[in-house]
Amino acid sequence: MIGLGVLILVFLGYQLVGTNFLTARSQDLGQQTVEEHFVAAQEEIEVVDTLPPPQVDDKDTPEPLPHEDEPPVVHYGEPTPEDGLAFGVMTIPRIEAEHVLFEGVDRATLKKGPGHMPWTPLPGQPGNAVVSGHRTTYGAPFFDLDQLEPGDEILVETVLGTHTYVVRSSIIVAPTAVEVTDPKRGAWLTLTTCNPKFSARERLIISAELVDGPNFAYALADKEFVPQEAS
Amino acid sequence: MRRLFAAFPGPLPVRVLIVMVALAVVLVALFFLFEWAGDLLDSGGVVGPGQ
Numbered sequence: 001m002i003g004l005g006v007l008i009l010v011f012l013g014y015q016l017v018g019t020n021f022l023t024a025r026s027q028d029l030g031q032q033t034v035e036e037h038f039v040a041a042q043e044e045i046e047v048v049d050t051l052p053p054p055q056v057d058d059k060d061t062p063e064p065l066p067h068e069d070e071p072p073v074v075h076y077g078e079p080t081p082e083d084g085l086a087f088g089v090m091t092i093p094r095i096e097a098e099h100v101l102f103e104g105v106d107r108a109t110l111k112k113g114p115g116h117m118p119w120t121p122l123p124g125q126p127g128n129a130v131v132s133g134h135r136t137t138y139g140a141p142f143f144d145l146d147q148l149e150p151g152d153e154i155l156v157e158t159v160l161g162t163h164t165y166v167v168r169s170s171i172i173v174a175p176t177a178v179e180v181t182d183p184k185r186g187a188w189l190t191l192t193t194c195n196p197k198f199s200a201r202e203r204l205i206i207s208a209e210l211v212d213g214p215n216f217a218y219a220l221a222d223k224e225f226v227p228q229e230a231s
Numbered sequence: 232m233r234r235l236f237a238a239f240p241g242p243l244p245v246r247v248l249i250v251m252v253a254l255a256v257v258l259v260a261l262f263f264l265f266e267w268a269g270d271l272l273d274s275g276g277v278v279g280p281g282q
Binding site for chain 2: 007011014015019105107110115117130132133134135136137138142173175176177178180181192193194198199200203204205
């Protein structure tokens, strides 16, 4: 009985304290790697697409005005990072969190810090970028994620620059609710973590919309863009 | 503990080796047990069909 008690104490100590040291070291190394990545990937930034500028509603006219004299908005793409590589830094001022982001959501990658789901767009790109992270172990990057409220900012720095998101919603779903990763028009950032704290029974989902950054104008245009049907 | 050590077969070096192998096996088993139980506390927050 004493042995079992000691084993449980060692387990909790390892999970809740020991794993934090492992992640802190990975974050330090990731900080160096991400700076190297920013330099190396700078030359691989490319223009992926252009769209007509978004239309602006003018209350004095019945129809939205097309801004034909304005240049098209540009979608800047960045190279897809290799699995497990640090590619960006996420800052959440409300909960005083700053974490290096890694590519991938496998077990080994999430031990280093929040990980980007590779089958979703990168943060800062149009669509729905999904980032997952531990809630209570391995540095607990998303420990206070439940404190985020609509209007709170989330900043993500990638090789393109700083992308500013604003939280729109916070929901709790089942771990199998894969629909939260579905593509969306515009540009979104979805954060997923375990819920409640110290349990993997549910998932807390934070949904945030891009409001500023290199691809903001494109994301806005993408949201309004209606493709012309082929005649 | 000493009695258990004495019960191992073979000369002293062999018994020491047995103890070292047994310790390694226990540590590896504990590591996997902790990893499995750790997933119950916090699996990393990934959403998907296999979660």
